[in-house]
Amino acid sequence: xxxxxxxxxxxDGRCDDVCRPDLECGRxxxxxxxxxxxxxxxxxxxxxxxxxxxxxxxxxxxxxxxRDRFSDVFAMSAVCSRWRQAVLSARVEGLExxxxxxxxxxxxxFQYLQPPGGRKAWxxxxxxxxxxxxxxxxxxxxxxxxxxxxxxxVLAMVATETVLREHNGTNRCMNAAALxxxxxxxxxxxxxxxxxxxxxxxxxxxxxxLGEAFYCGGAGVLSKLPCARDxxxxxxxxxxxxMGGDKVDxxxxxxxxxxxLLAYILLDAQEEAxxxxxxxxSTCHLIAHVTAEHDRSIQKAIYxxxxxxxxxxxxxxxxxxxxxxxxxx
Numbered sequence: 001x002x003x004x005x006x007x008x009x010x011x012d013g014r015c016d017d018v019c020r021p022d023l024e025c026g027r028x029x030x031x032x033x034x035x036x037x038x039x040x041x042x043x044x045x046x047x048x049x050x051x052x053x054x055x056x057x058x059x060x061x062x063x064x065x066x067r068d069r070f071s072d073v074f075a076m077s078a079v080c081s082r083w084r085q086a087v088l089s090a091r092v093e094g095l096e097x098x099x100x101x102x103x104x105x106x107x108x109x110f111q112y113l114q115p116p117g118g119r120k121a122w123x124x125x126x127x128x129x130x131x132x133x134x135x136x137x138x139x140x141x142x143x144x145x146x147x148x149x150x151x152x153x154v155l156a157m158v159a160t161e162t163v164l165r166e167h168n169g170t171n172r173c174m175n176a177a178a179l180x181x182x183x184x185x186x187x188x189x190x191x192x193x194x195x196x197x198x199x200x201x202x203x204x205x206x207x208x209x210l211g212e213a214f215y216c217g218g219a220g221v222l223s224k225l226p227c228a229r230d231x232x233x234x235x236x237x238x239x240x241x242x243m244g245g246d247k248v249d250x251x252x253x254x255x256x257x258x259x260x261l262l263a264y265i266l267l268d269a270q271e272e273a274x275x276x277x278x279x280x281x282s283t284c285h286l287i288a289h290v291t292a293e294h295d296r297s298i299q300k301a302i303y304x305x306x307x308x309x310x311x312x313x314x315x316x317x318x319x320x321x322x323x324x325x326x327x328x329x
Contacts, residue, residue, distance in 0.1 A: 055094030251312030
């Protein structure tokens with residue numbers, strides 16, 4: 001028996017064509033739609049239970065969970081307002097583990113964020129790409145509050161693009177209040193809170209963006225997120241992003257970026273320490289000690305450069321080539 005539900009509307013507690021099914025039994029007999037009109041009046045707990053089963057959706061052919069499970073829950077919540085209210089009213093079990101990301105064609109319209117896979121040219125008319133900024137579905141905001149790292153990341157990304165466009169006078173379509181962010185003076189600081197939220201939930205992209213922003217003082221490659229330079233916070237977030245990277249094979253742009261910046265932080269710290277010791281007129285013994293520490297830091301930096309190179313960073317490969325030619329590697 002196959003059940004196909006169509007999007008419609010609710011009137012006086014009865015389903016119009018919201019849950020009008022095309023039902024066919026094995027012998028070809030059809031069942032009246034009155035049999036299943038109760039689908040639109042399921043209890044909230046039962047609707048959320050069905051949504052939780054959508055979160056566990058598996059690809060029978062590949063024997064693994066599908067990547068579009070979040071889309072399944074979103075499509076289910078769009079069946080009718082009654083189901084949508086039920087899904088949004090309380091936490092749906094398993095939704096926090098569902099993957100969710102913006103389409104690459106939409107992401108590539110961002111002016112202040114760098115897509116993980118790099119920028120590509122997309123024809124908006126051919127691919128029917130909506131203009132930015134855009135309001136996010138309530139399910140994305142709700143799932144972020146329930147602990148979905150991808151939803152929290154998307155919320156931070158769209159908020160950053162919206163706020164920075166408005167702050168720079170390029171956004172005439174939508175203000176930051178639509179995303180729940182107070183404008184002007186406080187909104188820029190609240191962006192950091194949104195990125196921390198995604199980073200704490202485990203998003204490597206958010207961790208790397210935060211680490212780079214604190215290392216570069218807001219003028220990074222991945223984002224133009226405004227913040228003051230703080231090497232300690234940068235090290236903390238980048239170390240979190242690089243955690244477990246030694247077990248990752250193949251290319252990973254965010255992992256490679258985090259490892260590259262960790263190597264630069266080590267080089268910068270030791271070069272500053274060596275320069276300060278020489279400028280202060282320290283004794284030869286102290287200078288020798290600092291030089292030895294510098295050499296150990298060089299080796300640690302080489303370790304991070306090597307990992308970044310392994311994960312696809314061409315910049316790390318160039319640095320290693322230069323260090324090898326100068327005898328540091």
